[in-house]
Amino acid sequence: xxxxxxxxxxxxxxxxxxxxxxxxxxxxxxxxxxxxxxxxxxxxxxxxxxxxxxxxxxxxxxxxxxxxxxxxxxxxxxxxxxxxxxxxxxxxxxxxxxxxxxxxxxxxxxxxxxxxxxxxxxxxxxxxxxxxxxxxxxxxxxxxxxxxxxxxxxxxxxxxxxxxxxxxxxxxxxxxxxxxxxxxxxxxxxxxxxx
Amino acid sequence: xxxxxxxxxxxxxxxxxxxxxxxxxxxxxxxxxxxxxxxxxxxxxxxxxxxxxxxxxxxxxxxxxxxxxxxxxxxxxxxxxxxxxxxxxxxxxxxxxxxxxxxxxxxxxxxxxxxxxxxxxxxxxxxxxxxxxxxxxxxxxxxxxxxxxxxxxxxxxxxxxxxxxxxxxxxxxxxxxxxxxxxxxxxxxxxxxxxxxxxxxxxxxxxxxxxxxxxxxxxxxxxxxxxxxxxxxxxxxxxxxxxxxxxxxxxxxxxxxxxxxxxxxxxxxxxxxxxxxxxxxxxxxxxxxxxxxxxxx
Numbered sequence: 001x002x003x004x005x006x007x008x009x010x011x012x013x014x015x016x017x018x019x020x021x022x023x024x025x026x027x028x029x030x031x032x033x034x035x036x037x038x039x040x041x042x043x044x045x046x047x048x049x050x051x052x053x054x055x056x057x058x059x060x061x062x063x064x065x066x067x068x069x070x071x072x073x074x075x076x077x078x079x080x081x082x083x084x085x086x087x088x089x090x091x092x093x094x095x096x097x098x099x100x101x102x103x104x105x106x107x108x109x110x111x112x113x114x115x116x117x118x119x120x121x122x123x124x125x126x127x128x129x130x131x132x133x134x135x136x137x138x139x140x141x142x143x144x145x146x147x148x149x150x151x152x153x154x155x156x157x158x159x160x161x162x163x164x165x166x167x168x169x170x171x172x173x174x175x176x177x178x179x180x181x182x183x184x185x186x187x188x189x190x191x192x193x194x195x
Numbered sequence: 196x197x198x199x200x201x202x203x204x205x206x207x208x209x210x211x212x213x214x215x216x217x218x219x220x221x222x223x224x225x226x227x228x229x230x231x232x233x234x235x236x237x238x239x240x241x242x243x244x245x246x247x248x249x250x251x252x253x254x255x256x257x258x259x260x261x262x263x264x265x266x267x268x269x270x271x272x273x274x275x276x277x278x279x280x281x282x283x284x285x286x287x288x289x290x291x292x293x294x295x296x297x298x299x300x301x302x303x304x305x306x307x308x309x310x311x312x313x314x315x316x317x318x319x320x321x322x323x324x325x326x327x328x329x330x331x332x333x334x335x336x337x338x339x340x341x342x343x344x345x346x347x348x349x350x351x352x353x354x355x356x357x358x359x360x361x362x363x364x365x366x367x368x369x370x371x372x373x374x375x376x377x378x379x380x381x382x383x384x385x386x387x388x389x390x391x392x393x394x395x396x397x398x399x400x401x402x403x404x405x406x407x408x409x410x411x412x413x414x415x416x417x418x419x420x421x422x423x424x425x426x427x428x429x430x431x432x433x434x435x436x437x438x439x440x441x442x443x444x445x446x447x448x449x450x451x452x453x454x455x456x457x458x459x460x461x462x463x464x465x466x467x468x469x470x471x472x473x474x475x476x477x478x479x480x481x482x483x484x485x486x487x488x489x490x491x492x
Contacts, residue, residue: 018271024263031259039251048251049258056262057269064271126247133244151210152245158210177206180238187241 012072016064023063027056030076037077040149041084043134051087055080074164081146081164088142129191136186144179151176196220201231205238407441417442 006014006025014022034055038048058079066075137145143165150156150164158172165172196204196217201224207213208221225232408425411417416434417425425446434442 020263020266023266024259027259027262027266031254035254036251040248045252049255052258053262053265057265060266060269061271129244129247130249133241133248136241137245148245152242153248158212173207173210173212176210177203180206180209180242181202183245184234184238184241187244188237191240 008072009068012063012066012068015060016066020060023060026072027059030073031056033073034076034080037080037149037154038084040137040153041081041145043138047087051080051083054083054087058083070163071160074160077150077164085142132190133187135190136183139186140179140182144175144182147172147175148179148183196224198228198231198234201225201228202234205231205235209242404441404445407438408445411438411441 006022008026008029011022011026011029015026031052034052035048038051038055042048042051055076059076062079066072137148140148146165147161150161151158156164158169158176161167161172162169167175201221204213204217204221205225208218213221225235408417411434412419416428416438418428419425425442427442
């Protein structure tokens with residue numbers, strides 16, 4: 001990449017002036033973050049690829065408007081979440097596919113084959129936990145889902161969450177409390193259904 | 196400390212945001228309360244499961260190349276002459292007027308109220324061929340949110356936003372081809388809120404305050420500022436303490452509502468600049484004549 005050695009700030013400035021190579025370098029720097037978030041939001045590879053692609057494209061289109069009042073990664077996070085919300089609205093609801101019954105490409109069902117190895121029960125338990133928490137997460141209000149992902153999985157501070165979601169810190173704290181309580185209820189319900 | 200306070204305090208303790216005094220109170224409560232200990236245990240299990248969710252599959256090797264190919268043929272947009280803040284405030288302020296009107300009048304909505312048509316979009320018939328509002332069922336999750344979120348006026352706003360996430364254009368667009376349907380859905384959502392004594396009191400207070408604000412405006416003591424907030428006029432010097440409180444409370448709520456909507460509207464404003472705001476202004480000008488907020492309690 002010819003942009004190697006440039007800081008994020010420099011790359012943003014160049015991108016704002018239409019420098020595609022600079023934006024590609026930015027994209028390379030931030031893709032892992034976008035990819036991880038997309039996985040958490042959608043839970044399947046088909047949707048996540050579309051979501052990350054759309055996020056990068058929209059960021060490219062909108063970057064001349066980026067005013068650096070927040071971190072670039074926070075701005076990108078907002079774009080990705082808004083893209084997710086838009087897709088969800090358009091589709092009514094994104095396809096919800098349980099993580100424990102799909103292949104890596106998110107399309108083909110995986111055969112459930114009994115595994116006689118000693119680690120199998122633990123793996124099965126972990127798989128059931130993953131399935132229950134995915135179901136619980138998907139049942140939450142979108143903003144609660146976003147706030148939990150940011151806080152519990154990505155380690156954002158309350159101030160950073162406030163900046164991304166454009167809400168005061170007090171509201172972040174309130175929403176976190178409600179989101180956690182809702183998640184707990186939904187998770188225990190989902191886990192109970194599997195017993 | 197009661198159960199609700201204890202559970203909230205426990206959540207805050209997870210963010211290291213609990214004062215030592217409350218931490219002690221929480222510890223004492225948990226020592227005596229099995230229900231809350233169960234709550235904390237369940238929450239820990241859920242959060243652990245969340246943190247241990249399986250990681251994402253690897254990025255396909257050609258993924259960034261594919262995106263770069265699309266970017267190569269995608270033009271950027273130049274910054275608009277509009278600053279973001281202006282349409283945000285204009286739109287949010289306008290929405291506040293609409294919501295205020297609904298709060299004042301929604302108790303009078305009879306079942307099956309005919310759709311009130313606003314100005315039809317250019318090229319659209321005045322009476323769109325929408326399916327009957329009665330056929331629309333709000334998802335149970337949205338209803339639950341509405342029911343759970345009606346402790347104060349802002350929580351009602353949040354509940355309505357929850358409905359909007361189901362029917363997204365409900366709040367984002369005050370005009371356009373879906374507008375009459377959206378309004379009916381909006382009213383349907385409001386009608387789903389159980390009118391407890393607490394909520395009746397909130398709505399009644401809200402109604403009274405809107406009437407008081409209208410009276411202050413009619414007396415030339417306050418006016419509508421460009422930023423969507425009330426502003427003091429020269430005659431305001433003689434405001435009583437009660438009137439000052441009305442002024443401050445109203446602006447506090449307006450500001451909170453604007454922030455709430457602004458946070459949700461940030462992306463929709465690209466359209467709002469060119470389409471929604473002008474349409475909405477026309478719509479509101481018509482609607483404000485029909486629903487004066489100063490009507491009697």
